[in-house]
Amino acid sequence: MPITDADRVHLTRAVDLAEQALEAGDEPFGSVLVSATGDTLFEDHNHVAGGDHTQHPELSIARWAAAHLTPSERAEATVYTSGEHCPMCAAAHGWVGLGRIVYASSSEQLGEWLTDLGFPPAPVATLPITTIVPQAHVDGPDPDLAQRVKKLHERRPRP
Template sequence: MTDTNDMKHLNRCVELAATAVDTGNPPFGSVLVDANGSVRYESHNLTAGGDNTQHPEFAIARWAAANMSPEERAAATVYTSGEHCPMCAAAHGWVGLGRIVYASSSEQLVQWLEEMQAEPSPVATLPIETVVPGQQTDGPFPELAETIRDLHRKFRSA
């Protein structure tokens, strides 16, 4: 169930995704928010250097494991511009982070990439709940779809 702050944090994720594109990276941005509503960590995709594991959701999982107690992690929410890939979903599950709120789904991304005649991901596209059974998720948010699709177009045309 979404709360009044979800859209604020999702909009920040979209801003971070735009920053990613501006720095030559695919358009993904994520924010970690604790149970009190404080932003604890934020990042965007950093794969342009050649390390395709430099996803913001994976960075959040590593940061949370090092800086938050298990109880704090379970009560936190991860906001992200795009639904977690299987690698990031697994990292999220392994460190015990709470709810995931994503602006666009993996299913949407696959469709957009096909429309753009872009190469598909080398990793299978799976819903978060397939990788982390029982994970609480909310998304996608249709009001952000066009903006995110445009960021993917911009990245692929650069």
């Protein structure tokens, strides 16, 4: 399914949250969980600057959804995220049974950008979500918002 104008509203919010994370001294990632009726249920951004590199917004969404939504509500929800899920977050998404994922930029794009910017390789392989969750319904990247995400990563402090 192509990314719609309604999707872009939520996807833009996810990128706004990524920018908030960067401005707070963290890595620029943000995500939003939206119900089948279009209501924002939960949103968050990265919190890894303190040293716990599992504090990704997509993992927070999965935990929140498991605690607050029925299995059918989770399956009908959509996760909008500034960047494609890492393997940890993709697995959490699959285990919790969340629905569609829409991302602004792909893991492949992120890997290329960070390499070009001189960042060291990540300790975990960057893989497409569907490698981890083969039945996941995934849409992305969005060309315009991906460029905005790239600019956020260009502003990240170098190691």
